[in-house]
Amino acid sequence: MRLIHIADLHAGKTLGRLSRNPDLAHALEQVVAFAKDSRADAVLVAGDVFDKANPDNESKELIFDFFLRLKDIGCEAIVISGNHDSYDFMKSISGLTRLANVHIFDRPSKDNCIYSLGDVAIACLPYPSERVLTPADEDSKRSYGELVARFITYLAQRARSLSDKTILLAHLFVAGSRYTNTEKVASVTLHYAVQPSSLEGFDYVALGHVHRYQRIETAPVPAYYTGSMFQLDFSEAGEEKFFNFIVFDEDLKVEKIKVDQKIELKEVSIKQDEVSYQMGKLKTGHNYLKINLYLENKTTAGSLLEMIKKDLGEKLVRIELITEGERTPEPEFQEEHLNPIEIYRLYYQQNHGGDLPPDLEKTFVEILKEAE
Numbered sequence: 001m002r003l004i005h006i007a008d009l010h011a012g013k014t015l016g017r018l019s020r021n022p023d024l025a026h027a028l029e030q031v032v033a034f035a036k037d038s039r040a041d042a043v044l045v046a047g048d049v050f051d052k053a054n055p056d057n058e059s060k061e062l063i064f065d066f067f068l069r070l071k072d073i074g075c076e077a078i079v080i081s082g083n084h085d086s087y088d089f090m091k092s093i094s095g096l097t098r099l100a101n102v103h104i105f106d107r108p109s110k111d112n113c114i115y116s117l118g119d120v121a122i123a124c125l126p127y128p129s130e131r132v133l134t135p136a137d138e139d140s141k142r143s144y145g146e147l148v149a150r151f152i153t154y155l156a157q158r159a160r161s162l163s164d165k166t167i168l169l170a171h172l173f174v175a176g177s178r179y180t181n182t183e184k185v186a187s188v189t190l191h192y193a194v195q196p197s198s199l200e201g202f203d204y205v206a207l208g209h210v211h212r213y214q215r216i217e218t219a220p221v222p223a224y225y226t227g228s229m230f231q232l233d234f235s236e237a238g239e240e241k242f243f244n245f246i247v248f249d250e251d252l253k254v255e256k257i258k259v260d261q262k263i264e265l266k267e268v269s270i271k272q273d274e275v276s277y278q279m280g281k282l283k284t285g286h287n288y289l290k291i292n293l294y295l296e297n298k299t300t301a302g303s304l305l306e307m308i309k310k311d312l313g314e315k316l317v318r319i320e321l322i323t324e325g326e327r328t329p330e331p332e333f334q335e336e337h338l339n340p341i342e343i344y345r346l347y348y349q350q351n352h353g354g355d356l357p358p359d360l361e362k363t364f365v366e367i368l369k370e371a372e
């Protein structure tokens with residue numbers, strides 16, 4: 001069996017006003033070409049197919065075209081929802097996509113969790129949101145991570161009862177993995193972490209959610225995040241992107257395949273007096289840019305800014321003006337530095353935009369005290 005493992009497509013992702021769908025299309029073309037050349041049997045898509053719960057039409061067309069092109073070359077797809085995907089939206093398309101041999105698992109379910117691909121049993125765990133992991137009474141003291149671990153043990157038993165070749169396809173945060181800050185911050189905190197030891201019982205674990213390519217070295221079996229398919233935001237600037245090619249016969253071989261980036265993201269720091277010299281270089285490069293502009297003289301900033309914006313046009317995605325001594329420190333996203341209120345504030349910012357309203361924060365603190 002020949003398999004391709006990809007994850008975190010984020011169709012519909014934007015950077016400022018820029019659509020990143022051309023970047024995704026470029027990556028998916030490479031996946032289709034590789035699937036054709038390698039005569040792959042199936043592509044495993046480990047969640048976050050879409051960036052938003054209600055994808056726009058262009059993003060839907062891009063994803064459906066990808067599925068159809070796989071169908072044309074005789075390659076199946078097994079797809080799970082990620083935390084960015086809407087369970088209900090994924091369910092709504094799953095009937096039709098089956099006609100293209102695309103099998104969507106929209107939400108965690110004990111009844112519908114295994115796809116048999118030839119002699120390989122693929123256990124599917126779409127993002128286990130807390131809403132769907134309602135613990136039974138006797139489980140009420142168990143943490144989220146423990147509940148998910150129990151579910152994974154169940155999946156391993158189910159898969160093993162069907163085949164001696166098993167794969168877990170899952171969208172979750174494994175403790176100790178290195179993330180990039182483009183994941184939703186609240187979803188990569190310790191509260192949501194699943195221990196690597198929970199992944200036992202499979203021959204390969206295809207993970208999605210964390211956007212940096214990595215093997216989970218502390219897991220008892222080969223377990224990989226293949227990461228996002230293009231640099232989603234400036235915190236992923238300079239990172240190379242990959243997918244995995246898995247040949248699963250008597251033994252299992254994993255090959256890491258590099259994905260060429262259509263346009264690289266680049267963050268540069270420039271001093272005010274270097275602007276004209278740097279501009280020539282920046283204009284010619286094939287990048288989307290974030291510029292940190294260090295100012296000594298604020299009074300000329302306006303005209304300088306106009307000049308930079310005019311010169312760089314669409315390439316300039318973000319510019320930050322920094323006056324020496326006034327620089328606000330970058331927010332620290334490491335979960336060990338954040339208390340629950342800070343995590344909630346970040347969660348609110350990311351999901352609703354803007355700051356957490358004071359009355360909501362007050363209610364949150366009250367509930368937190370009660371819970372503690």
Ligand SMILES: [Mn+2]
Binds near residue numbers: 008048
């Ligand atoms: Mn993601």
